[in-house]
Amino acid sequence: MPRSQPPLISPSILSADFSALGQAVKDIDIAGADMIHIDVMDGHYVPNLTIGPMVVKALRPHTTKPFDVHLMISPVDTLIPAFIEAGADIISIHPDSGPHLHRSLQSIKSAGKKAGLVLNPGTPVDVVDPVIDLLDLILVMSVNPGFGGQSFIESQVDKIRRLRKKIDATGRDIILEVDGGVNPKTAIDCIEAGATALVAGSAVFNGSGSYAENIAAIRDANRSTTKVA
Numbered sequence: 001m002p003r004s005q006p007p008l009i010s011p012s013i014l015s016a017d018f019s020a021l022g023q024a025v026k027d028i029d030i031a032g033a034d035m036i037h038i039d040v041m042d043g044h045y046v047p048n049l050t051i052g053p054m055v056v057k058a059l060r061p062h063t064t065k066p067f068d069v070h071l072m073i074s075p076v077d078t079l080i081p082a083f084i085e086a087g088a089d090i091i092s093i094h095p096d097s098g099p100h101l102h103r104s105l106q107s108i109k110s111a112g113k114k115a116g117l118v119l120n121p122g123t124p125v126d127v128v129d130p131v132i133d134l135l136d137l138i139l140v141m142s143v144n145p146g147f148g149g150q151s152f153i154e155s156q157v158d159k160i161r162r163l164r165k166k167i168d169a170t171g172r173d174i175i176l177e178v179d180g181g182v183n184p185k186t187a188i189d190c191i192e193a194g195a196t197a198l199v200a201g202s203a204v205f206n207g208s209g210s211y212a213e214n215i216a217a218i219r220d221a222n223r224s225t226t227k228v229a
C-alpha cells in the first residue's frame with residue numbers, strides 16, 4: 001500500500017561535482033531536497049575513499065537542510081564525535097563497523113542527534129531487533145556499499161516490506177530509507193513496500209532533467225504515471 005505522505009528525498013552528493021560541492025548542496029536544496037545524503041567511505045570498510053568531517057563542516061553553511069550522514073568507516077566509534085561536531089543531523093552506521101553497536105548508537109543519541117542503522121544487502125532484518133528503541137532511521141542498502149551508479153538489487157524490496165512491519169509494530173515514526181540504484185522506476189517498489197525516504201545520487205545529478213525535475217520524478221513515482229519502459 002502506498003503511504004499517504006510522499007517520501008523524503010535525500011540526494012547523495014557522491015554523484016555531485018566534487019570541485020564544487022558547496023554549490024551542489026545549494027542547488028539541490030533549492031531544487032527541493034528534503035535532506036542531504038553524505039557518503040563517508042574510508043577505503044577499509046568499503047573499497048572507496050570519499051570525504052571526512054572537515055568537508056562536512058565546510059558544507060554546513062551552504063544549507064539548513066538536515067545532513068543525512070552515512071558512515072561507511074571502521075572502526076566507527078572514534079570518528080562519530082567529529083561528524084557530530086561538523087554538523088551532521090542524522091548519523092547512520094553499519095552494524096559490523098564497530099565492536100559494540102548499542103554503545104555506538106547511544107553515543108549518537110546522547111549528543112542529541114538522530115541515529116540510523118544500515119543494512120547491507122547481505123544483512124538480515126533481525127539485526128534491528130536489539131537496538132530498535134534507539135533508532136530514528138533504518139537504511140536499507142539496495143546495492144553493496146562503496147560506489148554510486150550501481151544497479152538496484154530487487155531482492156531488497158522484500159526486506160523493506162519486512163522492516164515496515166517491524167517499524168509499524170513499534171508505533172514509532174522511524175524513517176525507513178532506501179539507498180542505492182534508486183530512480184523513478186525503482187522508487188515505485190520502494191514506496192509501495194513502505195519506504196519513507198529515498199537516497200538518490202546518479203538519478204538526481206546525472207538524470208535527464210533539472211535537479212528539481214529529477215527529485216520530483218522520484219518523489220512522485222507511481223505505477224500509473226511513471227514511465228517504466
Ligand SMILES: O=C(CO)[C@@H](O)[C@H](O)COP(=O)(O)O
Pocket residue numbers: 012014015037039070143144145146147148149150179180181182199200201202203
Ligand atoms: O551509500 C551509497 C553507496 O555506498 C549511496 O548513497 C550511493 O551514493 C547512491 O548512489 P546511486 O546508487 O543513487 O547512484
Ligand SMILES: [Fe+2]
Pocket residue numbers: 012037038039070179199
Ligand atoms: Fe549512502
